[in-house]
Amino acid sequence: MTPQPHHLALRSALAAERSGHEALLAGRSDEATAAYRDAARAYLESWRSAPPESYGRLIGFVKASILAGDEPISAGRTALRELKLAGVSIHGERDASERLSPAAAYALALAALAAGEDHTAAAAAKVMREGGEAFERTARAIAALASGDADHYREALAAIVRDFEQRDHHLTGVAIADTALVLRRLAARRGVRDQLVSALLPEPATGETGGEDSPQLP
Incomplete structure (x- = not known):
């Protein structure tokens, strides 16, 4: 059976993301940036041609865009537009719990x-919390950043990293705490720092004091 276009795009996205992870872990920042941008483009292409509710591809687009060092606001707005076209929105907490899957x-x-x-x-x-432990950990970090609660964010981030360190399987086959890296970059732009150190976090700890936005690292 000939693979459908969205499957081919997804394969391209995962391959590019894997290359980005490997380059980032090896300290090849320019190579990582280029690979993550390729991954972001492929994830978005895959999302647009995939069956409904393939939300992981849109999540992949946002994460890869941020890891590429691109402007998070732009990536976020693009994803929000795509979600709106797919009928995904929130009009109150009760509405959200009834209409949204954890992935959405x-x-x-x-x-x-x-x-x-x-x-x-x-x-x-x-x-998100209804999706299981991994969803719940990431949900806690997102909620903490959204509310400006730096201490709870750091606790949630540490839990995310511990989970990645204990995994035997990673989506791209590369052991890297990519979710934590994405959240760390979003947090740094808000002046929230951390002191986490892990082999799965190839970028140095950001420290605990903030102020100016962090540089757009690859």
Whole structure:
């Protein structure tokens, strides 16, 4: 059977993301940036041609865009537009819990956080928690950033990293705490730092004091 276009695009996205992870872990920042941008483009192409509710591809687009060092607000707004076209939105907490799957809520929460729409991010994060422990950990970090709670964010980030360190399987086959890296970059733009150190976090700890936005690292 000939693979459908969205499957081919997804394969390209995963391959590019893997290359980005490997380059980032090896300290090849320019190579990582280029690979993550390729991954972001392929994830978005895959999302647009995939069956409904393939929200992981849109999550992949936002994460890869941020890891590429691109402007998070732009990536977040692009994802929010795509979600709106797919009928994914929040009009109150009860409405969200009845209409959104945890995966849709994750895509919405991450996109909204990147775009600076904190109320939407917090509301979607509540629905994310229904998706299991991994969803719940990420939801706690997103909600904490959306509310400006630095201490709870750091606790949630540490839990995310511990989970990645204990995994035997990683989506791209590369052991890297990519979710934590994405959240760390979004947090740094808000002046929230951390002191986490892990082999799965190839970028140095950001420290605990903030102020100016962090540089756009690859």
